[in-house]
Amino acid sequence: MSTLLSAYFGEFGGQYVPQILMPVLRELESAFIDAQCDPKFTDYLNKLLKNYAGRPTALTLCSNLTKDSNTRLYLKREDLLHGGAHKTNQVLGQALLAKRLLKKEVIAETGAGQHGVAVALACALLQMKCRIYMGAKDVERQSANVFRMRLMGAKVIPIYSGSATLKDACNEAFRDWSASYKNTHYMLGTAAGPHPFPTIVQEFQRVIGRETKSQILEQEGRLPDQILACIGGGSNAIGMFTDFIDESSVHLIGVEPAGKGIQTGQHGAALKHGRTGIYFGMKAPIMQTDEGQIKESYSISAGLDFPSVGPQHAYLNSIGRVEYVSVTDYEVIDAFQSICRTEGIIPALESSHALAYALKIIRTNPKKKQIIVVNLSGRGDKDILTVYDILKQKKEKFNASRSLQATISTLSIDTRRRFCTFCNSWRSITYTVFRYSRCINTRWS
Structure with a gap:
């Protein structure tokens, strides 16, 4: 039809x-x-x-977060919208x-x-x-x-x-x-x-980019050097990017969830690490198994835990107009904490992906004069308990490590040597068993 x-x-x-x-x-x-x-x-x-x-939403300058750099970082505050995103x-x-x-x-x-x-x-x-x-x-x-x-x-x-x-x-x-x-x-x-x-979602969301363009010109007198947004399905990003696509001076960056690391397979970076296929009524990049089945995605943020991406982003990636990158859960939590402590803003974990990559850009070259806009697509009230649990586990691991170090420090030098020898031997035995089991599995598979 x-x-x-x-x-x-x-x-x-x-x-x-x-x-x-x-x-x-x-x-x-x-x-x-x-x-x-x-x-x-x-x-x-x-x-x-x-x-x-509650439109228009604010465009907020983050002075504290970037005080040791020459970057002027702005947040498009979609978190202030009724509904929280x-x-x-x-x-x-x-x-x-x-x-x-x-x-x-x-x-x-x-x-x-x-x-x-x-x-x-x-x-x-x-x-x-x-x-x-x-x-x-x-x-x-x-x-x-x-x-x-x-x-x-x-x-x-x-x-x-x-x-x-x-x-x-x-x-x-x-x-x-x-x-x-x-x-x-x-x-x-x-x-x-x-x-x-x-197309419908893009048209109704492009108000984000339209407002941002007007606001940044009013506050800075020029367009930003870089604009970042997180990528799941891609609605907040396409809403932000649409009115800047024809502005060649503006570098557009979409940030996917690398989860526990791309190499682990536990991520949601379908655009850069998926294969083109048919899913959800469209042709787009999809996370797939070798047999062509839909592979489970993973992200610390529920809103980015999706095994595909919208067709506009797939196209923008194919022509090189938008750069698509990814950040890990660790980087996301770091960015989440940083903005909470310096600006008093609690972002959604989804939005924290874009913020994490913006901080990476700033820290790579702090002396560079630049204007960066991050689309803060939602507020983080919903993520407080998730972050609390992660930080609690992190603290428990740290305390356990310190306790072990303290215990070892009380041992005699001879006992410490024997303990280290045991640990090295155990690692060697574990590795040997692992190699042997892989050999057995290979022979009988």
């Missing part, structure tokens, strides 16, 4: 869905185009963004589209819970029913957001299948929509999925 708007970004995108959903996607695309040309729709949306959501921007737009299509109910998926909260508040405001799918692991680690959703009338459905994370929530939401599309609208939470969702 032909589309009214381009369904592809280079080779990426498309509509890889059951045939039964094709007319529904066409109806949504047509409604979106009509709404964009309808002054009543755009005026109402802009009023909601201003008077309900950038998700509210496009959710209000999609909710109005759903009303325009006379849908009675909304379906959504959520990872960190930020999109779920945004959907719940929009549906409460516009008096629509909603059910939200969420991986069971995410329900546990984001319990505060789950309570917020239910408080606003949303039905939250935990998903226990697969890895019990965002990937599985997306699958279940899509399955639900395939059976209930006549009366429901699928309010997809990121710039991914089948056309026209990536």
